Structures are given as C-alpha cells and as structure tokens.
Amino acid sequence: xxxxxxxxxxxxxxxxxxxxxxxxxxxxxxxxxxxxxxxxxxxxxxxxxxxxxxxxxxxxxxxxxxxxxxxxxxxxxxxxxxxxxxxxxxxxxxxxxxxxxxxxxxxxxxxxxxxxxxxxxxxxxxxxxxxxxxxxxxxxxxxxxxxxxxxxxxxxxxxxxxxxxxxxxxxxxxxxxxxxxxxxxxxxxxxxxxxxxxxxxxxxxxxxxxxxxxxxxxxxxxxxxxxxxxxxxxxxxxxxxxxxxxxxxxxxxxxxxxxxxxxxxxxxxxxxxxxxxxxxxxxxxxxxxxxxxxxxxxxxxxxxxxxxxxxxxxxxxxxxxxxxxxxxxxxxxxxxxxxxxxxxxxxxx
Numbered sequence: 001x002x003x004x005x006x007x008x009x010x011x012x013x014x015x016x017x018x019x020x021x022x023x024x025x026x027x028x029x030x031x032x033x034x035x036x037x038x039x040x041x042x043x044x045x046x047x048x049x050x051x052x053x054x055x056x057x058x059x060x061x062x063x064x065x066x067x068x069x070x071x072x073x074x075x076x077x078x079x080x081x082x083x084x085x086x087x088x089x090x091x092x093x094x095x096x097x098x099x100x101x102x103x104x105x106x107x108x109x110x111x112x113x114x115x116x117x118x119x120x121x122x123x124x125x126x127x128x129x130x131x132x133x134x135x136x137x138x139x140x141x142x143x144x145x146x147x148x149x150x151x152x153x154x155x156x157x158x159x160x161x162x163x164x165x166x167x168x169x170x171x172x173x174x175x176x177x178x179x180x181x182x183x184x185x186x187x188x189x190x191x192x193x194x195x196x197x198x199x200x201x202x203x204x205x206x207x208x209x210x211x212x213x214x215x216x217x218x219x220x221x222x223x224x225x226x227x228x229x230x231x232x233x234x235x236x237x238x239x240x241x242x243x244x245x246x247x248x249x250x251x252x253x254x255x256x257x258x259x260x261x262x263x264x265x266x267x268x269x270x271x272x273x274x275x276x277x278x279x280x281x282x283x284x285x286x287x288x289x290x291x292x293x294x295x296x297x298x299x300x301x302x303x304x305x306x307x308x309x310x311x312x313x314x315x316x317x318x319x320x321x322x323x324x325x326x327x328x329x330x331x332x333x334x335x336x337x338x339x340x341x342x343x344x345x346x347x348x349x
Contacts, residue, residue: 002333063192064091067109072188073174080104083287085116087123088168089285090113095176096133102155102179108170109285117145117161120170124159125149134161136234140189155179160186166283230292230312231284233319238296241267254315254322262331271308271324285309291322 021143057074064071066082066089073093088110092098099106110120121132134145137160145327149172157172157180237252248265249300250258261270268276277298285293292312299305307327312319 018064044297049174051268061188064107064286066091067107067167068168068194069169069194070188070190070192071185073185082286083111084285084288087120089288102150102157105173105176105182106171107191110168110170112163112168114166117168117170120161120168121147121149121159124170133205139186140191142191165193230319231282231294234282234296234310234312235320238298242277242280243270250319254313254320255318257322272326273306275299277301277306282310295327 003019017261019213024089057076059072060075061072062071063069064079076095077093078096079097082089082091087108090108092100092104093107094104098104108120115123117134118132121134122130125132132149133206134147137144137146139160139162142162142164144160147159147161148156148233149159150156153293157179158287159170159172162169169293170315174180175182186256233252240252244267247323248261248270253261253270259269268274278301281297285295285296288311289292292311294310296308296310298308309323309327310321311323312324313322314320
C-alpha cells in the first residue's frame with residue numbers, strides 16, 4: 001500500500017510564494033498591480049481662452065464751419081469748443097477727455113497774413129526760434145505740407161498745413177493711444193467751397209443808406225427763425241456805421257445792447273471808435289461759445305487799421321448785433337481786398 005503525503009503551505013514563506021506567483025501571472029496578462037494605498041493624480045481640464053470680438057467703429061460725418069471742412073469721425077470722438085489764442089482759433093477733437101495735450105487731435109485756424117506754414121510749425125513746436133523741415137504733399141486734391149512736430153520728444157506727432165478759404169489750417173489727426181496718424185480720418189477730409197462776400201465800392205462820395213430793412217415779427221406769438229443772413233446784416237451795419245456815424249442804428253442792435261447805450265450815443269462810440277472808417281473786411285470765425293462771431297478789419301482815411309470782434313444773435317425773427325470787442329491790431333496787416341469809400345464826417349463829441 002502506497003503512502004500519500006500532503007504538504008500544506010504554512011508560515012511566512014508559504015504566503016510569500018503565493019504572492020509572487022500572482023504578481024508574475026498578472027504581469028504576464030498585461031496588468032500591473034497598483035497597491036490600494038498609492039494616490040492617483042487628478043487631471044484638471046484647462047478651459048480655452050475665447051478670441052476677443054472686435055467691434056467695428058461707427059462713423060459720423062461732421063462739418064467744422066469755422067475751418068470750412070468736413071471730416072468723417074468715429075462716433076466715440078467729440079469736438080471741443082473753439083478757443084481764441086494768439087495763433088488763431090484752436091479746436092481739440094478726439095475721444096474724451098479732450099486736451100490740451102498730445103493725446104487729443106488738434107485743429108488750428110490761423111491768418112495767412114500773420115503766419116506761413118513754416119512759422120506756424122515753429123510756433124507750435126518750439127518755445128524759441130527754430131526751423132521745422134516740411135514736406136510737400138496733397139490733401140483733398142489741394143497742395144499741402146507735412147511735418148513731424150516734437151520729433152525729439154516721446155510724443156512726436158504728424159501735422160499737416162493747408163491754405164483754404166483765406167485761412168491757414170494746421171491739424172493733427174491721430175490715435176489717442178498710439179499717437180499714430182489716423183489715415184482713414186485723413187482720407188475723409190473734404191474742403192467746402194468758400195464764397196467771399198465783400199461790399200461794393202461806391203462810384204461817388206455820397207452816403208450809402210442801409211440796405212437791410214428790419215423784418216417784421218411773424219404773426220404768431222412765437223418768433224420764427226431769422227429770415228436775413230447774419231453776414232448780410234453785419235455788412236449792412238458796418239455800412240451804416242461808416243456812412244452815417246452820427247446816427248445810432250437801433251434796428252441793428254439787440255435788446256440787451258440797446259438798453260446799455262445812453263442818449264446821444266453814436267454808432268462809432270458804440271464800437272469804441274473816435275473817427276470814421278473808410279473800408280472794412282469781414283471774416284466769419286464760426287460759433288464761439290454758441291454765438292456767431294465775425295472778425296472785422298476797419299481802415300481809417302489815413303490808412304491806419306483797427307480790429308473788432310462782432311457777435312451776432314437771432315432775436316425776434318431777425319439777426320442783430322449783440323456785442324463788440326476791441327482786438328489789438330497785429331504786427332503786420334493784410335492788404336484790403338474790398339474798399340468802401342464814404343464821405344468824411346466830423347469826429348463825434
């Protein structure tokens with residue numbers, strides 16, 4: 001009879017043999033044993049950054065009457081009030097807040113009798129006499145000049161100079177952030193044809209009566225818009241002041257101005273003049289502080305000149321003079337282009 005022996009795996013060595021066998025079997029089957037107490041890393045998804053949407057600019061066509069030009073501007077741009085400076089009228093434009101400063105675009109309206117493009121560029125750029133190189137170019141089909149002002153600073157700007165309508169225009173149209181010229185705005189520039197209205201010289205020395213008849217008030221309680229052009233009324237007033245200086249033309253004056261004058265005041269005294277003038281020139285400067293403003297150059301019989309700012313408002317359905325301001329004559333005076341000859345009168349008492 002055969003004897004059968006049964007061996008039992010007991011003890012530490014037995015269990016170790018079983019564990020090794022299992023590991024070898026799992027590896028052979030393509031599986032890897034990971035102990036349960038080993039941490040498994042967590043993968044966090046990273047969201048994609050969306051591409052920013054660029055909103056196209058909306059454009060608005062704007063007329064700047066004082067400079068006789070039209071520009072197409074982004075609707076985020078605004079135009080500031082015109083400021084009268086020693087260089088001429090200055091208008092800031094661009095995104096708010098407006099300057100002064102290099103981050104706002106600027107338009108300067110100067111008198112070509114006082115400045116050329118070279119001298120105006122030097123006045124804009126230098127505190128002492130200097131020479132600014134200019135390049136010839138074309139804007140809106142007209143010859144123009146170009147210069148870089150502030151080239152030695154951290155804020156160089158491209159300026160353009162153009163004569164139009166008897167005025168010298170200087171302007172920079174640039175991005176408020178990069179300070180680079182907005183070529184798209186520059187390309188939209190349109191020049192408005194200017195019609196110069198001048199008084200006609202009389203064939204004799206006889207006084208010229210006023211040619212403007214006051215427009216009667218409209219029949220309705222609310223006055224309608226003025227029916228006379230303000231420039232025509234201003235010319236008629238100056239003719240009356242030159243030809244009939246002893247008379248106060250009340251029909252040309254606003255209620256406010258009429259209430260300020262005393263008994264016996266003459267037109268010359270109202271304009272702070274001590275003697276009659278024989279010729280005049282007039283130029284529309286545009287609405288300044290909401291009031292139509294004209295610049296008049298008056299010339300006396302002996303050739304001397306003086307300057308006045310005349311403000312015109314609409315009142316009771318007609319244009320009337322509302323204020324006169326004395327301006328010191330410039331160092332050089334332009335030659336008169338229109339002459340109004342009148343009979344010399346005695347100096348008012």
